[in-house]
Amino acid sequence: MTLREQLKDKKRIVVKVGSSSLTHPETGHVDLIKLEKLVRELTDLHNRGKEVILVSSGAIAVGRKTIGMKERPTKLATKQACASIGQARLMMIYQKLFMEYNQIASQVLMTKNTLINGENRINARNTFETLLSMGAIPIVNENDTISTYEIQFGDNDTLSAIVTALVQADLLILLSDIDGLFTDDPNKNPDAEFIDYVEHVDHHFEQMGKGSASDVGTGGMSTKLKAAKLATSAGADMVIANGADMGVIHQIVDGEQIGTLFKENRTEDFYLIDYLDEPSV
């Protein structure tokens, strides 16, 4: 069986969608057709017997559009206020769409503090386990409204890898506005070459990450590579793929050659807390 075919056997899957995959690039408004397809894909994975967690960005991007703000907010309090408005709106859309398929969905807003504290971390893990056993698809985001700079994940690539490690998921799928990892940012360098497989995330690959290219995203490829290191060390395979067509989700889980695959590389002494000590952006 090829490594790609082995993805068919994954049981617990975390899917992360970036703000760039949830909004129209031209206007910044929510892309409802993409969201609908995302929800159908996730519900279908669940119907196949998989346990599914969605890590969804978009709170700040949606909040900013709701109040008609043209520029990306820079002040922390403004970002937090936008997140408060946008998160509620985003969840309303998700709940409506999941309800159409009679799929239970829930909201989990995480903070770094919660995970640093051992007792809270166990609590968070137990809550995820219970939600999954109830047949829910938890929808996770950072609690942006109350997280301060010193103590925040800052980007959902890292958060999704942390959730993957916390619940010991066996596959993490990161959906972005790009086909996967390239040797350089293809939006800036036309000679950048696509990489379809990464055996081990080492320094050579880490250097390929650059800052965010999209108007709404956070972290660009560098946070995705950090996430790859974390998730693969925790024992999960990870795929970065283009969320332009949400149909890639079932194609990946069917073992098709889509995006960049990072092979799991479990380290015996993996300890989640080691990855939580510094702000990521």
Ligand SMILES: Nc1ncnc2c1ncn2[C@@H]1O[C@H](COP(=O)(O)OP(=O)(O)O)[C@@H](O)[C@H]1O
């Ligand atoms: N080596 C690279 N390979 C692919 N994309 C890269 C690379 N370096 C930087 N990027 C940029 O990362 C962007 C995706 O990150 P980001 O804008 O944060 O998206 P998201 O909202 O999905 O997290 C791409 O559009 C691309 O321009």
Ligand SMILES: N[C@@H](CCC(=O)OP(=O)(O)O)C(=O)O
């Ligand atoms: N928690 C923030 C998202 C931060 C983030 O990582 O965004 P993205 O790079 O679009 O995945 C929000 O919901 O707006």
